[in-house]
Each structure stands twice: as structure tokens, then as C-alpha cells.
Amino acid sequence: MHWLSNITVVLLVLGSVWVARSAARSRFWRESAIELWRRRRLAILVVGVFVLIALLDAISWIGGGEGVAAYQPRTIVDRIFQPDTFREASYSAPLAKVAFYGGQPLDHPGAHLLGTDILGRDVVYRALKGVRVALLIGVFTSLIVIPLALLFGVTAGYFGRRLDDGVFFVMTLLASVPSLLLLIALITVLGKGTLQVCFALGVTSWVGFCRLARGETLKLREADYVSAARALGVSDFRIMMRHILPNLAHLVIITFALTFTGLVLTETILSYLGIGIDGSWGQMIDQARNELSRTPVIWWNITAAAVLLFVLVLAVNTIADAMRDIADPRTRRETQ
Amino acid sequence: MVVYLVRRLAYGVLTVFGVMLLLFVLFFGVTNPDDIARKAVGERAMPEVYVQWKKNHGYDRPMFLNTEHGVFDGRRYSDTLLFEHFRRLLSFDFGRSDNGDEPIARRLREGAGPSLSLTLPLFVLGLVLGIGIALLAAFFRETYIDRAVLLVCVVTMSVAGLLFIIGGQFLVGLLLKWFPVSGFDPNATVIARFLALPVLIGLVMGFGPDVRLYRTVFLEEMNRDYVRTARAKGAGDARVMLAHVLRNALIPILTNVVMAIPFLFTGALLLESFFGIPGLGSLTVDALNGNDFAMLRTMVYLGALAFIAGQILTDVSYALADPRVRLS
Numbered sequence: 001m002h003w004l005s006n007i008t009v010v011l012l013v014l015g016s017v018w019v020a021r022s023a024a025r026s027r028f029w030r031e032s033a034i035e036l037w038r039r040r041r042l043a044i045l046v047v048g049v050f051v052l053i054a055l056l057d058a059i060s061w062i063g064g065g066e067g068v069a070a071y072q073p074r075t076i077v078d079r080i081f082q083p084d085t086f087r088e089a090s091y092s093a094p095l096a097k098v099a100f101y102g103g104q105p106l107d108h109p110g111a112h113l114l115g116t117d118i119l120g121r122d123v124v125y126r127a128l129k130g131v132r133v134a135l136l137i138g139v140f141t142s143l144i145v146i147p148l149a150l151l152f153g154v155t156a157g158y159f160g161r162r163l164d165d166g167v168f169f170v171m172t173l174l175a176s177v178p179s180l181l182l183l184i185a186l187i188t189v190l191g192k193g194t195l196q197v198c199f200a201l202g203v204t205s206w207v208g209f210c211r212l213a214r215g216e217t218l219k220l221r222e223a224d225y226v227s228a229a230r231a232l233g234v235s236d237f238r239i240m241m242r243h244i245l246p247n248l249a250h251l252v253i254i255t256f257a258l259t260f261t262g263l264v265l266t267e268t269i270l271s272y273l274g275i276g277i278d279g280s281w282g283q284m285i286d287q288a289r290n291e292l293s294r295t296p297v298i299w300w301n302i303t304a305a306a307v308l309l310f311v312l313v314l315a316v317n318t319i320a321d322a323m324r325d326i327a328d329p330r331t332r333r334e335t336q
Numbered sequence: 337m338v339v340y341l342v343r344r345l346a347y348g349v350l351t352v353f354g355v356m357l358l359l360f361v362l363f364f365g366v367t368n369p370d371d372i373a374r375k376a377v378g379e380r381a382m383p384e385v386y387v388q389w390k391k392n393h394g395y396d397r398p399m400f401l402n403t404e405h406g407v408f409d410g411r412r413y414s415d416t417l418l419f420e421h422f423r424r425l426l427s428f429d430f431g432r433s434d435n436g437d438e439p440i441a442r443r444l445r446e447g448a449g450p451s452l453s454l455t456l457p458l459f460v461l462g463l464v465l466g467i468g469i470a471l472l473a474a475f476f477r478e479t480y481i482d483r484a485v486l487l488v489c490v491v492t493m494s495v496a497g498l499l500f501i502i503g504g505q506f507l508v509g510l511l512l513k514w515f516p517v518s519g520f521d522p523n524a525t526v527i528a529r530f531l532a533l534p535v536l537i538g539l540v541m542g543f544g545p546d547v548r549l550y551r552t553v554f555l556e557e558m559n560r561d562y563v564r565t566a567r568a569k570g571a572g573d574a575r576v577m578l579a580h581v582l583r584n585a586l587i588p589i590l591t592n593v594v595m596a597i598p599f600l601f602t603g604a605l606l607l608e609s610f611f612g613i614p615g616l617g618s619l620t621v622d623a624l625n626g627n628d629f630a631m632l633r634t635m636v637y638l639g640a641l642a643f644i645a646g647q648i649l650t651d652v653s654y655a656l657a658d659p660r661v662r663l664s
Contacts, residue, residue: 025563033608099378169350169351169354172347172351172354173351173354173358174642176355176640176643177355177358177636177639177640177643178636178639178640178643180605181620181635181636181639181640184362184620184624184632184637185359185362185632185633185636186362187480187631188367188624188627188632189362189363189366189367190366190367261494265496265497266497268496268497269496269497269498269605269606272498272606273497273621273624273625274624275624275629282496284660285496285498285499285502289502291435291469292502292505292506292510293506294551295613302502306495306496306499307412309499310494310495310496310499313494313495313496314491314494317493317494318490321490
């Protein structure tokens with residue numbers, strides 16, 4: 001379904017441009033963005049590079065290449081690395097000229113920046129492929145979760161009564177099952193696969209967003225401008241869309257950033273349990289687990305995945321912290 | 337007060353029933369007994385084996401209402417998967433595991449000890465260490481000590497837990513050879529050798545979020561008026577921090593702590609399975625790998641039960657301590 005992912009990429013890019021354009025019209029967002037850039041330039045650049053890699057690895061088309069590769073869609077990253085030919089028989093150390101075991105000369109001596117794994121695949125290539133999976137986990141899950149959580153949270157907080165009771169009960173219910181156990185149960189029941197894992201992650205992270213949206217809406221409902229709007233006869237739907245949702249946006253973004261890092265880290269645990277997503281850093285780490293007990297140690301595989309994972313999560317975490325300070329410099333309250 | 341107590345308890349019971357219903361939907365609706373039996377006996381098993389297995393594990397009942405025995409036999413109507421599911425969970429009679437036919441209750445009893453021997457020290461040490469360091473950071477706020485603590489928090493929170501375990505095993509177990517890489521022995525004399533490394537790694541894993549939360553709580557308390565009053569009457573730094581700030585900050589901290597108690601029983605899943613500690617966490621991982629649905633159901637249910645009980649306890653102790661809570 002390579003055209004599907006291409007369309008998704010185009011829609012995502014267009015969507016971000018549209019969001020950025022509408023945000024630029026508001027003074028609060030403009031100033032927050034400038035302040036954020038001033039404080040976290042490096043982290044933002046890092047995340048930008050990751051997003052770029054993911055985009056390059058999401059756009060694919062058929063054509064070019066030789067043999068079987070000519071008939072399957074390949075992404076830009078695939079085309080750069082040519083994984084079908086750019087490989088060895090088995091392990092090779094970073095920039096090595098000979099194979100790690102046996103010492104036969106390599107097909108591409110000195111070309112594998114971080115060596116190759118047990119099947120001879122280039123480690124840099126595999127680690128870069130993991131970028132898309134990591135962003136997929138975060139983006140795909142949030143695309144399911146955030147609209148639903150906002151819908152339920154805002155309507156529950158706004159209308160109160162029975163609806164609120166119902167939504168609150170569902171939240172209590174989902175929150176009362178330890179999240180790792182719920183994840184495991186969901187994935188065992190639903191089966192393995194990217195979609196299933198994202199759905200399960202969505203179910204466990206849904207409560208946080210929903211609780212946030214509900215709590216904030218409860219507060220905003222009493223605000224003077226909402227009463228004024230109601231007195232002027234503005235419809236409930238319009239009040240929620242125009243007066244409540246925009247005031248939730250910054251909180252949603254901050255929570256999204258924090259949830260995203262949580263999701264990526266949780267996926268490594270799932271990978272260890274054998275229910276992760278194919279091609280993720282978690283799987284690389286899990287597969288490389290036993291390589292550390294070999295002598296001489298094979299460290300490049302696990303290091304590549306671990307470093308990329310760490311850099312991405314650290315960058316997003318620091319950005320989220322800065323956003324929280326900017327949005328609410330007085331209390332610096334933990335959102336968790 | 338009594339009204340509040342009853343209402344809170346009733347809501348807890350309602351949540352427990354909700355969890356049971358959720359489990360029923362997941363394990364009998366989304367996946368169904370036929371699939372479970374197929375996975376347990378294998379694709380190529382004889383039909384008789386398959387039917388017998390379903391019968392042995394009680395999966396051969398109808399889903400909601402049993403009408404096989406005629407209209408007049410009222411008692412048999414409830415001989416169904418739904419009722420049996422509720423009856424078992426409510427009476428803690430969990431039956432046999434889908435993988436290996438062992439009674440689940442026995443496995444749970446055997447697993448509870450090793451789990452607690454890992455999580456209890458982890459819990460106590462983590463609490464003391466977390467509060468101590470957070471107090472220090474809050475006291476020296478906006479200095480290099482504070483910044484260093486925050487930096488360590490952010491960095492450790494950005495590393496996958498899996499990596500701490502793998503890295504710790506590699507560094508301490510394989511390179512330095514201080515402790516065994518994995519294994520477990522319940523004998524009191526040697527148990528510490530096996531538990532030292534997992535506890536250490538668990539402490540590092542839990543450090544970041546806890547210290548950050550506690551520090552925030554302390555900072556909030558330190559801006560209160562009573563701190564100024566205490567200083568004005570001549571209380572020293574140590575007394576202000578330990579006798580005044582710590583005591584007042586304990587309430588929000590306790591919430592966090594009580595929420596962590598259920599995880600003492602579900603065990604530190606990753607740590608246990610990595611270090612070969614035969615606790616409840618390992619049981620869960622084994623159940624996952626062996627398609628042991630009955631075991632998984634039980635673990636989820638018990639985890640939720642412990643969590644709900646913890647929540648009720650916190651809420652009730654709040655209500656006892658703070659009369660304002662009862663109004664809301």
C-alpha cells in the first residue's frame with residue numbers, strides 16, 4: 001500500500017502547514033513559538049532531522065533497481081542505501097575491511113559506518129528505518145487518540161450530568177488496569193501487528209488526554225467569556241469549537257509530546273515481550289541483547305538503536321519541558 | 337462521612353464489575369474459546385482432544401444463556417461462559433491455566449514471594465532515595481545541585497528501561513562480575529546477591545519521574561506562608577525542611593506512593609523476566625509467550641483489583657484527614 005503512505009505523508013505535511021499558518025495569526029502562539037525556538041534550538045533541529053528522515057522513508061514508488069527490487073515500492077532511504085546489494089554475509093565491525101568471524105574480505109570494505117548485523121544488513125540503514133517506525137507509533141496512535149479524547153473529554157466536561165458520569169466511569173475503568181498489563185492483554189487478544197499495537201497503545205494513553213480535556217473544560221465552562229457567549233445565544237457546539245478547544249490546544253500539544261516519548265519507550269518493552277512493531281528500535285535492541293555476551297563483544301547494533309532512541313526521546317522531552325514552562329511559567333506543575 | 341464511605345465503596349465495586357466485563361469482552365468476545373482451544377491443543381490435534389480440552393477448561397459452555405436443559409430447569413440457565421467468568425473472578429477461584437493445566441492459584445502463591453522480595457526493597461529504597469534527593473534539590477533550588485539533579489532526571493527518563501537492564505547486566509554482571517547476571521535463590525543468605533543488581537537497576541529506572549514530582553511538590557510547599565512564619569520564629573533550615581515542608585508535602589506524595597503499591601504485586605515485569613526471578617511478573621510474561629489466556633485474565637484482574645483498592649484507601653484517608661474533600 002505504498003500509495004497510501006504517500007497520501008498520508010502529503011496530508012500530514014499539508015495539515016502541519018495549515019496548522020502553522022493558523023497558529024501564526026495568534027499572538028500567543030507566535031510568541032510561544034519564538035520563545036521555544038530561542039530556548040531549545042538544538043532539540044528542535046534534532047527533531048526536524050528525524051522528521052525529515054521519516055518523510056524520506058515514507059515516500060516510495062515502484063521502478064528502478066534490478067531483480068526483485070524493480071517490482072516493489074522502495075522509499076527514498078531504500079534507494080540511497082540499496083539494501084539488496086549493499087550487504088555482507090554476516091557480522092562486520094564498523095568500517096571493517098574483513099568479516100568479523102572468519103576474516104574473509106567484505107564486499108564493501110570500509111563502507112559500513114556502523115558495521116552489519118547477523119544477517120549482514122547495514123546497521124545505519126536499519127537504525128534509520130527505525131525513525132519512521134518510532135514516529136509512526138507516536139503519530140498514528142495520537143491520530144486515533146486525540147480526536148476521540150477531545151470529543152469525549154470536552155463534551156463530558158461541558159454538558160456534565162449523565163454524559164460526564166459515563167465518560168468518567170470509562171476513564172476510571174481504563175485507568176484502574178495497570179497499563180502494561182492492559183497492553184499485554186489487548187495485544188494478546190487482538191493479535192500482533194502495527195495496527196493492533198497502535199490501537200492498544202491508544203487505549204492505554206487515551207485516559208490521560210481525556211482527563212486533561214475534561215478537567216480543563218470544567219474550568220473553562222465557568223469562564224466569563226463562555227457565559228457571555230451563552231447569554232448571546234451562541235450554540236453549544238460553537239462555544240466548544242470556538243471558545244473551549246482553542247484554549248486546550250497548548251495543553252494537548254504538551255501532553256502529546258510527553259505521551260509520544262512514553263509510547264516510543266513502551267514499544268521497546270513490547271518488543272522485548274515479542275509483541276512489538278517490526279523494524280522498530282526496540283526490536284533491534286531486543287535482537288542485539290545476546291550479542292553483548294559474545295566475546296569479542298558486538299556492540300554496534302545495540303548502540304545504534306539505543307543512541308537514536310535516546311536522542312529522539314531526550315529532544316522531545318526537553319522541548320516538552322520548555323513548552324510547559326512557557327505556557328505556564330508560574331507553577332511549573334507536573335502534568336502527569 | 338458514612339455516606340461518603342458507602343458511595344466510594346459502591347463506586348469501587350462498580351469499577352471492579354466494569355473491569356470484569358471488559359475482560360469478558362476481550363477474552364470471550366474479541367478472541368473466543370475456539371481460538372484459545374485451537375492455540376492450546378495445536379492446529380493438527382484430533383477433534384476429540386480439542387473437544388475434551390474445551391470441556392476440561394470449562395470453555396464448552398454457551399456464551400450468555402444456557403437453554404440446553406429445557407425451560408423448567410431454571411438453575412441451568414446460568415451455566416454459561418459469562419456467569420462462570422464472573423463467578424470465578426469474584427470467588428477468586430481462577431481454575432486451571434490454559435497452558436500446562438496447573439491451578440492458577442498455586443502459581444500465584446508461589447510467585448508472590450519472589451515478587452515481593454524484589455519489589456519491596458525497591459519500593460522502600462526508591463521512596464527514601466527519591467524523597468531525600470528531591471528535598472536536597474528543592475532546598476538548593478536554582479543552584480548547580482538542583483540543575484544537576486534535574487539533568488539526571490531528564491536523561492534517565494529518556495533512556496529505555498530495557499537498555500538500563502541490558503546495560504546493567506553487561507556492565508556489572510559481565511564486565512565487573514560483582515553480582516550474578518541472573519537467577520534466584522530464596523535462601524536468606526544468598527538472596528541479596530541475586531537481588532542487588534535488579535534492585536539497583538530498578539532504582540535508576542524509577543528515579544527520574546519520582547524525584548521530579550517530589551521536587552515540584554516541595555517547591556510548591558516552600559512558597560507557602562507557613563514556611564515564612566517558621567523561619568521568622570527562628571527555625572533552622574533543617575527544621576523547616578524536615579518538620580514543616582516534608583510533613584505538609586507528604587499528602588500529595590502519598591497519593592503517588594499508594595498508586596505504586598499495586599505494582600508491588602504485579603511485580604516489576606521486565607526486571608523479573610530478565611533476571612530470572614520466578615515472580616508474578618515472570619508469570620505474566622510466560623503467560624504471554626505461552627498463550628495462557630486464563631493466566632493473563634487473572635493477572636489483569638488482580639492488578640486492577642489492587643489498584644482500585646489502593647485508590648479507595650487513598651480517597652478514604654483523604655476524607656478522614658481533610659473535611660473539605662467530602663463536599664466535592
